[in-house]
Amino acid sequence: MVMMDVPTRVVYSRPEALDPRVTHYCPGCTHGISHRLVAEVLEEMGEVENTIGVASVGCSVFAYNYFNIDFVEAAHGRAPAMATGIKRVLPDRMVFTYQGDGDLASIGMGEIVGAASRGELLTVVFINNANYGMTGGQMAPTTLPGQVTTSSPTGRDVKRQGYPIQTAELLSTLDGAAYVVRRSLHNTREVRRAKKALRTAFEVQKHRLGFSLVELLSTCPTNWGMSPVEARDWVEERMLTYYPLGDYKVSPAVAELNL
Amino acid sequence: MAKELIKGNTAVAEAALRVGLEAYFGYPITPQTELLEHLSARMPELGRPFVQAESELGAINMVYGAACTGKRVMTSSSSPGVSLMMEGLSYIAGTEVPAVFVDVVRGGPGLGNIAPAQGDYNQIVHGGGHGDYHLIVLAPASVQEAIDLTGLAFDLADKYRSIVCIMLDGSLGQMMEPAEIPPMQPLKAEIPDWAVRGNSDGDRRILTSINLDPPAQERMNYRLMTRWQEIEANEVRFKSYYLDDADFVVVGFGTAGRIALSAVRAAREKGIKIGLLRPITVAPFPNEVLEELTEKVKGFLVVEMNAGQMLEDVRLVVRGRKPVEFFGRMGGVVPFPDEVLTEIERLVAVPLTTNGHPRDRWLARMADVIG
Numbered sequence: 001m002v003m004m005d006v007p008t009r010v011v012y013s014r015p016e017a018l019d020p021r022v023t024h025y026c027p028g029c030t031h032g033i034s035h036r037l038v039a040e041v042l043e044e045m046g047e048v049e050n051t052i053g054v055a056s057v058g059c060s061v062f063a064y065n066y067f068n069i070d071f072v073e074a075a076h077g078r079a080p081a082m083a084t085g086i087k088r089v090l091p092d093r094m095v096f097t098y099q100g101d102g103d104l105a106s107i108g109m110g111e112i113v114g115a116a117s118r119g120e121l122l123t124v125v126f127i128n129n130a131n132y133g134m135t136g137g138q139m140a141p142t143t144l145p146g147q148v149t150t151s152s153p154t155g156r157d158v159k160r161q162g163y164p165i166q167t168a169e170l171l172s173t174l175d176g177a178a179y180v181v182r183r184s185l186h187n188t189r190e191v192r193r194a195k196k197a198l199r200t201a202f203e204v205q206k207h208r209l210g211f212s213l214v215e216l217l218s219t220c221p222t223n224w225g226m227s228p229v230e231a232r233d234w235v236e237e238r239m240l241t242y243y244p245l246g247d248y249k250v251s252p253a254v255a256e257l258n259l
Numbered sequence: 260m261a262k263e264l265i266k267g268n269t270a271v272a273e274a275a276l277r278v279g280l281e282a283y284f285g286y287p288i289t290p291q292t293e294l295l296e297h298l299s300a301r302m303p304e305l306g307r308p309f310v311q312a313e314s315e316l317g318a319i320n321m322v323y324g325a326a327c328t329g330k331r332v333m334t335s336s337s338s339p340g341v342s343l344m345m346e347g348l349s350y351i352a353g354t355e356v357p358a359v360f361v362d363v364v365r366g367g368p369g370l371g372n373i374a375p376a377q378g379d380y381n382q383i384v385h386g387g388g389h390g391d392y393h394l395i396v397l398a399p400a401s402v403q404e405a406i407d408l409t410g411l412a413f414d415l416a417d418k419y420r421s422i423v424c425i426m427l428d429g430s431l432g433q434m435m436e437p438a439e440i441p442p443m444q445p446l447k448a449e450i451p452d453w454a455v456r457g458n459s460d461g462d463r464r465i466l467t468s469i470n471l472d473p474p475a476q477e478r479m480n481y482r483l484m485t486r487w488q489e490i491e492a493n494e495v496r497f498k499s500y501y502l503d504d505a506d507f508v509v510v511g512f513g514t515a516g517r518i519a520l521s522a523v524r525a526a527r528e529k530g531i532k533i534g535l536l537r538p539i540t541v542a543p544f545p546n547e548v549l550e551e552l553t554e555k556v557k558g559f560l561v562v563e564m565n566a567g568q569m570l571e572d573v574r575l576v577v578r579g580r581k582p583v584e585f586f587g588r589m590g591g592v593v594p595f596p597d598e599v600l601t602e603i604e605r606l607v608a609v610p611l612t613t614n615g616h617p618r619d620r621w622l623a624r625m626a627d628v629i630g
Contacts, residue, residue, distance in 0.1 A: 068458070078347070081316070
């Protein structure tokens with residue numbers, strides 16, 4: 001074999017902010033992608049050594065094992081309160097929560113609304129996969145009408161079980177929220193857009209413009225009973241109609257950031 | 260510094276910030292609210308965080324987060340609010356971070372009322388939250404003592420990476436008394452090694468209460484329990500009155516102990532040889548002195564503003580070797596010294612028994628008074 005003297009350039013590698021270990025996430029789950037995006041953004045901003053993460057209860061309960069940054073682990077739903085405590089005493093640190101839909105939009109609705117309305121200088125990474133993943137796929141506040149879960153075995157009946165919560169829309173009504181958007185992780189284009197949104201959200205915090213949240217539509221192939229590819233398609237076909245992607249709140253100051 | 264006339268809630272708030280409270284998170288609830296109100300003005304003046312949370316759940320979890328940074332932090336509430344905080348307290352205990360909270364106890368159960376009571380004893384002293392853990396619980400009987408114990412609370416929290424509760428009966432929170440607040444002290448300078456900070460020193464720190472591996476959780480519980488043994492050995496505090504020659508002993512904490520002291524003094528004037536043991540730390544409980552007293556006295560009268568919650572801790576030490584009687588008022592009713600004096604006079608006059616349960620005898624006696 002002839003070795004060619006070709007200059008090489010690294011174009012892709014694991015972010016240093018991600019610990020090189022195998023995660024406990026299922027094949028085809030998009031938690032790995034969102035972890036990586038958060039790590040890349042913090043690294044690109046030079047904030048890895050200035051950040052404290054707050055993990056929540058759900059599949060991402062062990063998120064702190066996968067990031068090379070300081071982390072605390074909150075009680076179910078309370079991550080925004082815990083993050084508030086940290087940010088208020090260490091105002092120059094970057095503080096973010098990483099929460100699922102059961103954690104944030106059900107048991108933690110009081111805490112997230114409180115944090116957003118106070119305009120806490122936090123960034124919330126909100127994973128919406130339309131079910132409780134860790135406990136085995138029960139109905140979540142985000143479960144779609146008609147969606148079968150282990151606790152809505154005949155499909156979510158909105159007359160009996162109510163309607164899904166559109167979190168980004170809901171939080172966008174609060175004046176303390178400076179940046180609230182919904183993105184998706186179901187294809188490459190949307191992954192790139194999600195990363196941009198996460199960058200903006202962390203910049204909003206860095207520039208002290210208010211509360212920021214990025215809702216990420218995510219897959220849960222195991223609990224949805226689908227292959228990873230089918231799960232990706234299900235996001236596109238089913239979730240996008242109930243949860244349209246878009247910028248629900250971009251305060252004038254955020255718009256002026258011009259990232 | 261000179262003494263000033265000051266309300267208990269305000270005094271504790273001012274004392275806390277003077278001994279280095281760096282952040283306060285709370286939620287309004289009577290009869291605690293003046294504490295929150297005082298800090299809402301004073302903390303911003305000093306450039307320190309004050310957050311009125313969305314709920315007691317929010318408040319205790321803000322404390323949890325801020326405590327993870329190693330700063331001196333606290334919250335305060337009253338009984339129904341403290342019930343909501345139990346989740347957070349268990350997590351804080353399970354993460355071994357120091358925190359102080361004040362429970363200004365009111366009448367319950369349920370929404371109850373806003374009058375002074377001691378009905379939170381079981382919830383605070385014997386757990387409340389899930390899992391194996393203990394709180395250090397301080398029970399002052401005057402505004403001055405509440406001030407003094409506030410400083411101690413932060414020191415003990417830091418020393419043992421523990422939660423310390425100042426259990427302030429509603430009466431003490433609301434009462435004005437002459438008292439002296441300590442001068443302003445500098446904030447704690449050093450960051451404990453375990454505290455999260457953003458891994459600026461390249462040393463990643465994770466603070467969590469999760470231990471999925473049962474043996475790991477068991478080791479952690481073992482550590483908590485052996486630390487509690489250390490606390491039991493070193494941190495018991497109580498006050499004794501007229502115990503040297505006492506034939507009978509009243510045991511009471513906080514406001515009930517203070518009222519009982521008036522009754523004990525009146526009884527002494529009548530020539531009754533009675534003393535008072537007033538636990539200041541109700542957790543750790545003053546078992547040792549109670550054991551010594553059990554050997555030498557003829558009987559005990561436990562006085563509380565509840566249905567006999569500390570009574571069970573007294574009975575655990577006395578173990579039927581001497582008669583124990585009980586007198587309490589509940590639900591926000593505060594006993595008069597005369598009522599306690601009557602109980603003392605009854606104690607020394609009637610034949611006592613170690614059979615049966617003192618609560619049953621008390622309930623029977625109270626049938627006409629309360630029922």
